[in-house]
Amino acid sequence: MGMSENSSLARLLLSSAGIYSPEALDRIMVQRAANPGMKLADAAVRFGGVREEEFLSAVARALGMEMVDLSRQNPSPDALQSLTAAAVNKFTVLPFRIEGNILTVVSSDPFDTVAADGIRLASGVVVKTALAPKEEVEKAVKKYYGVGAETIEQMLEDGRFYVEDNIGAMTKIDVNEMDEEASIVKFVNQIIAEADRQGATDIHIEPQETELRIRYRIDGMLHKVDVPHQLNRLKNAIISRIKVMASLDIAEKRLPMDGRIGMRIGGQDLDIRVSTMPAAYGESISLRLLAKSGSFVKMEDLGFNERDFAVVDKIIHRPNGIFLVTGPTGSGKSTSLYSFLSEVNKIDVRIMTAEDPIEYHMAGINQVQMQSEIGMTFARALRAFLRQDPDIIMVGEIRDKETAEIAINASLTGHMVFSTLHTNDAAGAFPRLIDMGVEPFLIASAVAGVMGQRLCRRLCPTCRKEVPLDMKYYTLDVPPAKNTVFEPFGCDECTRTGYKGRRALFEVLDVDEDIESAIVRRENASVIRNISLSKGMKTLREDGWAKVFAGITSVKEVMRVTEDQ
Numbered sequence: 001m002g003m004s005e006n007s008s009l010a011r012l013l014l015s016s017a018g019i020y021s022p023e024a025l026d027r028i029m030v031q032r033a034a035n036p037g038m039k040l041a042d043a044a045v046r047f048g049g050v051r052e053e054e055f056l057s058a059v060a061r062a063l064g065m066e067m068v069d070l071s072r073q074n075p076s077p078d079a080l081q082s083l084t085a086a087a088v089n090k091f092t093v094l095p096f097r098i099e100g101n102i103l104t105v106v107s108s109d110p111f112d113t114v115a116a117d118g119i120r121l122a123s124g125v126v127v128k129t130a131l132a133p134k135e136e137v138e139k140a141v142k143k144y145y146g147v148g149a150e151t152i153e154q155m156l157e158d159g160r161f162y163v164e165d166n167i168g169a170m171t172k173i174d175v176n177e178m179d180e181e182a183s184i185v186k187f188v189n190q191i192i193a194e195a196d197r198q199g200a201t202d203i204h205i206e207p208q209e210t211e212l213r214i215r216y217r218i219d220g221m222l223h224k225v226d227v228p229h230q231l232n233r234l235k236n237a238i239i240s241r242i243k244v245m246a247s248l249d250i251a252e253k254r255l256p257m258d259g260r261i262g263m264r265i266g267g268q269d270l271d272i273r274v275s276t277m278p279a280a281y282g283e284s285i286s287l288r289l290l291a292k293s294g295s296f297v298k299m300e301d302l303g304f305n306e307r308d309f310a311v312v313d314k315i316i317h318r319p320n321g322i323f324l325v326t327g328p329t330g331s332g333k334s335t336s337l338y339s340f341l342s343e344v345n346k347i348d349v350r351i352m353t354a355e356d357p358i359e360y361h362m363a364g365i366n367q368v369q370m371q372s373e374i375g376m377t378f379a380r381a382l383r384a385f386l387r388q389d390p391d392i393i394m395v396g397e398i399r400d401k402e403t404a405e406i407a408i409n410a411s412l413t414g415h416m417v418f419s420t421l422h423t424n425d426a427a428g429a430f431p432r433l434i435d436m437g438v439e440p441f442l443i444a445s446a447v448a449g450v451m452g453q454r455l456c457r458r459l460c461p462t463c464r465k466e467v468p469l470d471m472k473y474y475t476l477d478v479p480p481a482k483n484t485v486f487e488p489f490g491c492d493e494c495t496r497t498g499y500k501g502r503r504a505l506f507e508v509l510d511v512d513e514d515i516e517s518a519i520v521r522r523e524n525a526s527v528i529r530n531i532s533l534s535k536g537m538k539t540l541r542e543d544g545w546a547k548v549f550a551g552i553t554s555v556k557e558v559m560r561v562t563e564d565q
Contacts, residue, residue, distance in 0.1 A: 007033075010040050013111065014048075017058040024048050041109040052108075056131045059110045066130040068096065068106050070140045079103065085149035085228070087122060091115035093129075094140045102126045108134035135492065146228040148190040151183045184234070184241045189263075191225070192272070192287070196265050198495065201289055205242070207235050207282030219457045219502050220330065223495075239276075239283050246274040254278055261287075273357070290359055297335055299343045305546060307536060308508040312451065315510070316340045316418075321448030322411045324398075326423045332455045332504050333420045334359050337394060340418060341365060344392060353394040354381035370396070382406040386413070394418040401437040408438065408446040424563070425540065426452035426509040427529035430519050444516040452507045454540055456547075456557040459486055460494035464551065473555050475564055476542060481549040488554055503552050505543045505562065510535070 007029060014020055014028065024047075032043040045052045060067045079095040082103055088094065093105040093115050103125040107115060116127040132140075191214060195203045200216035207213075212235040214225040231238070240250045246259030261272040273288040304312065315323050323340070325333045338360055345351060345364050356370035356378070366388075368381055378395050379402040385393050386406075397420050398404050411417045423432045429450045433443050464486040474480055488498020509515070509532045518528050533539070538546075544558030 010111075013040070013059075014044055016062045017055070018062065019050055019054060019058045020044075020048055024050075039109055040111050052133045056108070056110065056133065060131050063110060065110060066104070066128075068130045068132045070094070070106065070132050070136040075106075075140070075144060080144055082123060082125070083119065085145045085152075087119065088141055088145060091118060092134075092137060092141070093119070094132075094137055094144070096130060098125075102128055104128045104130050106130045106132045106137055106140070108132060108137050139492075143226050146226045146231075147194050148187040149228040151187045151190065152228045152230050152234065184237050188238060188241050188245070191227075192263065192270075192289075193265050194225070195287075195289060196270060199501075203287040203289070205239070205285040205287075207232075207239070207279065207284065209281055212238065218495075219497075219499055220455060221457070221497075223497075235282055239285060242274065242285055242287070243276065246272075248274070248276065253283060296342045296360070296362070297339045299339045302336060302339055302506075303503050303547070303552075304506060304508075305538065305543065308451075308506050308538070308543075311449065311508045311510045312340070315449040316344055316416070318416060318448055320411050320414045320416055322407060322417045322419065322446050323448055324419055324421050324429050324450045325453065326421045326426060326429050326450060327453045328422065328424075330455070331453055332502070333453065336451070336453060336504070337418055337420065338362065341392070341394060344416075349391045350389060351392045351394070352385045352388060352390040353396075354378050354385070355394075355396045366390075378403045379406055382410065386410055386415075390415060392416045392418070396420065397422075398433075398436075404433055404436050404438045405442075408442050411446045411448075412442075423452075425525070425529065426450040426507050426537075427525040427532065429509075430528060431525050434522060440520050440522055444511075444519040447511055447519075449511055450509045452509075452540055454505045454544075454561040455502045456505060456544065456553045456561045457499035458501045458503045458552055459488055459554055460491065460498055460500040462493045463489040463491035463498065465489045470555070473559065474545075476545055481546070485548050485555055486551045498554075499557075503547060505540045505547065505558070507538060507540045507543060509537055 011025055011029060014025055020028070028043050028047050031047045032038050032040065035043070045055055048055065057067055059065065075094060075096045076098065079098045082098060083095045091107075093107045096104045096106050098104075103119070103123070105115070105119065105127060107129050108131065110129065110131055112129075116129055119125070119127050191203065195216050198216060198218055200218045202217040204215045204217070204222070205212065206215070210232065211229070212227070212231045214227050215222045216225055243250045243259075245261045248257045248259045256275065256277045259274045261274060263270045263272060268291060271290045273290065275286045277284045299313070300309070315321070325336055327333050341351060341353070342362065345362070351365045353365060353367045354370060355367060358367045358369050361367065370376055370378060370381065378397070378399065382393070382395060382403065383406060393410055393415055395403065395407055395417065398407060407417050407419060421429050421432055423429050427450075429447070430443060434440055466484050467487050469480055469483050469485045490496040490498045494500040512535070514531050515528060518531055539562075541558065541562040541564065544553070544562050547553050548555055548558055
């Protein structure tokens with residue numbers, strides 16, 4: 001490190017910044033001597049007791065260097081072109097602007113002369129260093145060079161790829177023969193690992209006319225992934241690689257296909273479901289990420305209010321009856337069902353589930369995978385279950401009259417049945433079953449309760465900000481619990497979205513005599529809803545407002561996921 005070899009010079013440099021006491025300087029020197037190979041700047045930040053921004057701006061003043069705010073200022077395109085991703089990653093600097101033959105790079109280490117010399121030798125330009133905090137530099141490098149940029153660059157340089165520009169031309173590459181360390185493999189793994197790190201549930205890889213677009217679904221919302229622009233030239237290779245991983249036929253490009261990939265990332269098993277679909281510019285691929293060892297959400301952590309918790313707890317411990325969970329796709333119905341099952345999963349209870357697909361593997365429960373192509377349907381599995389002496393049965397979904405009738409039959413012969421239905425709210429479950437052709441008196445006597453649910457994004461606790469409640473949004477008849485609410489702001493913790501994770505909203509409908517007689521009279525959903533509201537049921541929106549006042553979520557989220565009754 002040229003400069004920092006000499007400790008008296010290092011000391012002089014640091015003291016010139018004018019922010020360190022002699023004791024702090026001693027401490028930095030001692031620690032740095034104790035950790036050979038530690039850079040002077042790192043030691044100064046870690047052991048000097050001064051925030052990184054202060055250290056950098058003091059050094060910038062002393063040495064006449066420029067400070068750059070990367071959240072506000074963007075590097076120029078020609079500067080970005082001037083260095084390869086490999087060089088940028090090697091030196092951890094971001095090329096920022098070019099004037100004549102002077103290249104300004106942003107670094108978090110004011111004393112690092114090696115990077116400047118290396119770049120000067122490699123590209124023959126004069127290098128000026130500007131300063132920004134380490135995290136900002138790393139984030140910007142990821143943003144402008146994209147996930148896996150170095151890998152892609154390496155591939156294009158190796159010339160292993162013969163690339164044709166017209167759509168649908170095969171890239172001349174036999175994915176099977178590439179060595180395991182091959183770059184395409186590495187790139188696909190990087191995309192999946194990054195998705196897992198950000199907590200994405202889905203990855204969409206979509207060939208467009210001029211780019212290969214990659215998006216992650218995080219907390220139910222899609223976010224575009226920054227990927228290197230050259231990626232488009234390798235799209236066929238990437239798509240083929242994913243198909244090989246999922247054991248799909250790479251020659252078949254005209255039909256949709258489904259497969260699965262098993263991976264280990266950071267010591268945990270990931271089960272990935274793959275679906276391909278031929279689109280205009282190549283195959284669109286969707287990956288659904290499921291953690292095998294599903295960390296089950298305990299029932300008390302689902303976020304019920306006291307009344308709902310008590311009602312649900314009573315229903316799931318009944319000896320018989322049907323408990324239905326309703327809501328659109330991706331509203332967390334499976335998560336709730338798994339948490340109820342783990343609650344009642346005791347050594348003296350036999351539980352059987354019919355699922356399509358099995359999302360989480362749960363100890364002590366007999367889970368059965370549906371396979372409609374060989375006739376293994378929900379109805380068929382349910383019939384067989386009744387000869388298997390279960391106490392509790394879970395059916396993934398009630399889709400037709402046959403399944404509904406067997407489920408009702410099972411509950412009337414002394415089994416507890418859990419299942420899901422696609423309806424808008426809890427009360428809508430009854431008309432839905434009647435539409436399927438089930439007799440109302442059977443529904444009334446079998447169904448013990450219905451729970452409606454939605455997922456809304458949870459505010460990031462680090463950066464949410466308190467604002468006055470705008471009454472024009474408030475939609476309930478009861479006065480608001482307080483006159484302030486929280487709104488999203490956005491910080492590094494939540495990748496600038498203002499939200500981190502999700503929370504469920506619930507409405508729980510308990511079937512009593514009044515509701516039974518309304519079902520038998522074939523009343524519509526709103527009549528049934530009103531009866532249960534009069535008995536203390538809270539609607540999804542009321543539960544949402546309670547969570548808004550508790551600072552868990554924002555008004556916009558609740559309005560987005562619930563409809564006004």
